[in-house]
Every structure is written in C-alpha cells, then in structure tokens.
Amino acid sequence: MIAVFLEHHEGELQKGALGVLGKAAQLxxxxxxxxxxxxxxxxxxxxxxxxxxxxxxxxDPALEAPLPQPRVDALAHLVREEGVDTVLxxxxxxxxxxxxxxxxxxDAGLNWDLVDLVKDNGNLVGKRPALEDxxxxxxxxxxxPRLAMFRPGTFDPTETGGEAELSDxxxxxxDFSTQATMLEQAHAExxxxxxxxxxxxxxxxxxxxxxxxxxxxxxxxxxxxGAVAATRAVVDAGWYPYATQVGQTGKTVSPKLYxxxxxxGAIQHKVGMQGSGVVIAINKDPNAPxxxxxxxxxxxxxxxxxxKLTQLVEQxx
Amino acid sequence: xxxxxxxxxxxxATVTKRIDPQTKRLDRSGEGALNQFDTQxxxxxxxxxxxxxxxxxILVSMGPxxxxxxxxxxxxxxADRAVLVSDEQxxxxxxxxxxxxxxAVLEREGPDLVVFGQQGGDSDGAVLGxxxxxxxxxxxxxxxxxxxxxxxxxxxxxxxxxxYDVIEAPLxxxxxxxxxxxxxxxxxxxxxxxxxxxxxxxVSAGDLGVEADxxxxxxxxxxxxxxxxxxxxxxxxxxxxxxxxAEKIADFLAERKLx
Numbered sequence: 001m002i003a004v005f006l007e008h009h010e011g012e013l014q015k016g017a018l019g020v021l022g023k024a025a026q027l028x029x030x031x032x033x034x035x036x037x038x039x040x041x042x043x044x045x046x047x048x049x050x051x052x053x054x055x056x057x058x059x060d061p062a063l064e065a066p067l068p069q070p071r072v073d074a075l076a077h078l079v080r081e082e083g084v085d086t087v088l089x090x091x092x093x094x095x096x097x098x099x100x101x102x103x104x105x106x107d108a109g110l111n112w113d114l115v116d117l118v119k120d121n122g123n124l125v126g127k128r129p130a131l132e133d134x135x136x137x138x139x140x141x142x143x144x145p146r147l148a149m150f151r152p153g154t155f156d157p158t159e160t161g162g163e164a165e166l167s168d169x170x171x172x173x174x175d176f177s178t179q180a181t182m183l184e185q186a187h188a189e190x191x192x193x194x195x196x197x198x199x200x201x202x203x204x205x206x207x208x209x210x211x212x213x214x215x216x217x218x219x220x221x222x223x224x225x226g227a228v229a230a231t232r233a234v235v236d237a238g239w240y241p242y243a244t245q246v247g248q249t250g251k252t253v254s255p256k257l258y259x260x261x262x263x264x265g266a267i268q269h270k271v272g273m274q275g276s277g278v279v280i281a282i283n284k285d286p287n288a289p290x291x292x293x294x295x296x297x298x299x300x301x302x303x304x305x306x307x308k309l310t311q312l313v314e315q316x317x
Numbered sequence: 318x319x320x321x322x323x324x325x326x327x328x329x330a331t332v333t334k335r336i337d338p339q340t341k342r343l344d345r346s347g348e349g350a351l352n353q354f355d356t357q358x359x360x361x362x363x364x365x366x367x368x369x370x371x372x373x374x375i376l377v378s379m380g381p382x383x384x385x386x387x388x389x390x391x392x393x394x395x396a397d398r399a400v401l402v403s404d405e406q407x408x409x410x411x412x413x414x415x416x417x418x419x420x421a422v423l424e425r426e427g428p429d430l431v432v433f434g435q436q437g438g439d440s441d442g443a444v445l446g447x448x449x450x451x452x453x454x455x456x457x458x459x460x461x462x463x464x465x466x467x468x469x470x471x472x473x474x475x476x477x478x479x480x481y482d483v484i485e486a487p488l489x490x491x492x493x494x495x496x497x498x499x500x501x502x503x504x505x506x507x508x509x510x511x512x513x514x515x516x517x518x519x520v521s522a523g524d525l526g527v528e529a530d531x532x533x534x535x536x537x538x539x540x541x542x543x544x545x546x547x548x549x550x551x552x553x554x555x556x557x558x559x560x561x562x563a564e565k566i567a568d569f570l571a572e573r574k575l576x
Contacts, residue, residue, distance in 0.1 A: 110411075113441055
C-alpha cells in the first residue's frame, strides 16, 4: 500500500499533497492518505474526493502544532502496523523534516526533489533532475519501505469524487519527539500588496547588493504597472516584506512577465515562478542558474541596466 | 558549551559538475570546496561560542581524505578541531548511511548543540539534520533564520510556506540554519596559519563501531538506476551588456506586446 502524507494548514489540505495523492492513485496500487493533527477528522474525510480510498487519521493534541518529530512517530507506527510499503510526500519545510526523520527511524531509502514516479517492470522508479536540472536521474530503492518527496507544484490535484474509509491510528510518541514546542506559528512579518494576481512582476534578490537598491526594482515595476517581489534570501535578511516572497516558501506566481534582478535562480525560487509567461533575468554572474530558464538573459550590472530600462519603458509606453 | 558543526566537502561550485556514468555517482575527482551552505553553520557556532566567552566548536565531516582542505578552511574561520570519517567503505552513502555515520561521531563527542547548514550544495537535499536528530533521539529545529541559545534552551525563528514560526527546544538539540542567518566571516591570515596546528582527526567507520555493511552502498537504501538527458527546452537568449542591453530588453518586450 502507498501512503501519502497529507499536510494541512488552517483547515485545508494542501494542494501539493493532494496532487501527489492523485499521482499515487494513477499508479494503480492501494492508496491511502494520512492526516495527522488535532481535531482533523472532518478534514481527513475530504481526502476521499482526491483519490484516497482510505485515510489514516491520528487525532492527538501532540500533533496540533506542525512539528515534524511526533509525525515521524505516527508514520513509523503506520508503516509497521498497516503494511505500508511506500510513503510519498510533497516537499515543504515540514515534510522534509518528517521524511528525513522517518528515513532514519526505519532505515528506509528517501529520494527527494522528484518530478515523477513511474512503474518499470513492477519497480517504482523516481525521476529526479540534478545538477541544476542538466541531468535527469532515474532513482530507485533497494528495499522497502520506500520514501519519496516531490518537488513543490509537480502535480495538480484531480477531484475524482468518492469517499474515503477512515482508519484511526494511535501512535505512541517518543520522549524526544515532543520536546520541541511551537511558541509562535505562521506569523506574517508585515502586510504588503498581493503579488499573486499581478500580470507583471519585477523581483529582486541578493544581487541588488543592498536594501536601498530595491528602489530600482520598484521604479521599474511602477513603469510597467507591475508588482514587486523578492527572494527568500532578501526577505530573511529583512530587506523586503515576507508578503512579497516568491518561491518554495512564499508565493507561487504566474504573471505574463517576470523580470528577475540580481536573482541567482536557485531551485527554491524557480518553483515559485516557473509558471510565468516571459522571464527576463539580469545578473552579473554569467553562470547563474536563472539564465537556464530565462527567455532573455542579460549578463550585466543591474545598477546600469535597470534604471535605463525604466526610462525606456516610460518613454515608449 | 560544546557545539558540533556538520560540514561537507563538495565539488567546487564554479566548476561544471558531472555524474560519472560508470559509478553513477557525482564525480568528486575535481576541485572541491567547503559546502557554501555550511559556512553559515560554522559562523553561527562561532558566534554562540564568542557570546558565551567559552566553549568548543568541533567540525564533523564524512568524505574523502581531501575533505581535510575544507575542514581547514572552517578551522581557519575559528573552529577548534575537526573529525573526519574517511575510508573507502563510506563512499556512496545515501541519507540512511550518512546519518548513521555522523550520528556515531556525534554520540562519541556528546555535544550540547549540533548545527547543520541549510542543504548540501551538491545534493540539494535539506534532510540530513532531521535524520541525524532522529538517530540521536534529540529535538530538531530546521531552516532557522534567527537563533537564540540561553538557559539550556535553543529558540529558532524559521520561515515556512505560511509565515514565520518560532520553535523552542531544550538542549541537547540539533538545528539546521538557513543561509540567511548570518554573513560568514572570511578566515584571517592568522586564522589560516593557525588552522594547520589545530587537531584534525581522521577515523574510519569501523573505529566508530559502525559495521561495513551499514555504510557506503551496502548500507544505503536508494540507488541510481539510469542517467538521462533533460527534456528539451526552448532556446534562451543570453546577451552581455555592452551598454545596449536595456534597449534590447525594451525591444524584446515590445515584440511580445508586453510594453
């Protein structure tokens, strides 16, 4: 049986996890969802609509905060007691920790950053882009249980209807698993304009050199009638508000035009903007990965290029 | 306080990496360097020690003999000593095997705090800290962008998909820091000169009591089946700015009716 870890936040099953659930259902095996939390039984029932014939639920106060280690206990219990041979995860900050802890607990192989999972002569094979996506590696497992984590946004959920049969799990928690406590959760640092609906986004990264240089990005965005976005690195450094962050942690955007200024294009950023129409990148490092997926890449000094471009846009529009 | 920092010697980021078609492993024969994501972990450990006024920062690594070069760089930054697990048997270890070996070193050293960097610059995994924490049976906080260590507790602020979490755990604990947590220092000349004299111990997996069939490929649970070319993608234009790049971008936008 394949089990899919269904992450949830504020009463909603996460889209990425439901996408993985749909993928698992296509492989033709028995597929079960796993919902771990406190007061989550109603939520678990919803998973039936997205391809789960069965949903395992652990409903326990120890699982209230989205912390990884009690979830490792619950999934280890599931694998040992319920004949689960494969556990699938949609990558997130939480699920990476859960999957890694589970790998150690069960001595189970974990393949991560997968973009597909196929059956080859009865064996599961994962597809993993590596080395800045220049090579696609077929990865396998030497035994069971198998653990796999998919790159965010890989599969969209498919609503198939149907009801899931709920099965209760009663895991025991290890002493060390409940030592970490959540003092504040999902606290947004400050409010900002929504970038998810913008047709044009101009985004800035570390390559801007200083928070003051965001003014260059803002001016270009204003000229184009677009919104300003930022990378995780500059948000964490306090240069720009969290609400504008694009990437694996942060927003997923798909504007018609995305202009990346001083952004290297790490995979964590790419997954948040790969649905954009036209991508233009300005970066002084000719080897920056962003040039691999930009429609137009400019190797140059953004302090020169961006103000000039702003001026030209204002003249021509 | 005794702080262990797990670091990795990875192929130099400026050199084009390749996978050896024979072994299907990353070719590690070329120039190597200290994993860039680990420099923030070393920096954070040094800052904790400096704030406390005493303590010890121990580097723990697994890799080829040449990994000592990377360990010396971290020693030059200010770490006190290094332990490298290096023997032929550990080559090809996956997460299961690597976490087992590192946990064995950490069990021996018994640090109050174990610090990991965000991810391997070669594997793009951000998984080792949580795996090692499970083997050590210690609490873990990952992706920490602000760290406080006081009164026998560690408090980490970290970013998730939904905002910022603040998580607290008692010591001994494991943390993995985000690359935004600090700006790592450069080694001083004095640090570089002094690094050579700092203790650098090389041990085998066997020395740590880890059996040969629990490490390397024998101890791993994942495998590489095949290597393929990536799917074809449209040709991207890349130009060097000769003063006219802004014009070219504007033309490009106009052609696509985006202006």
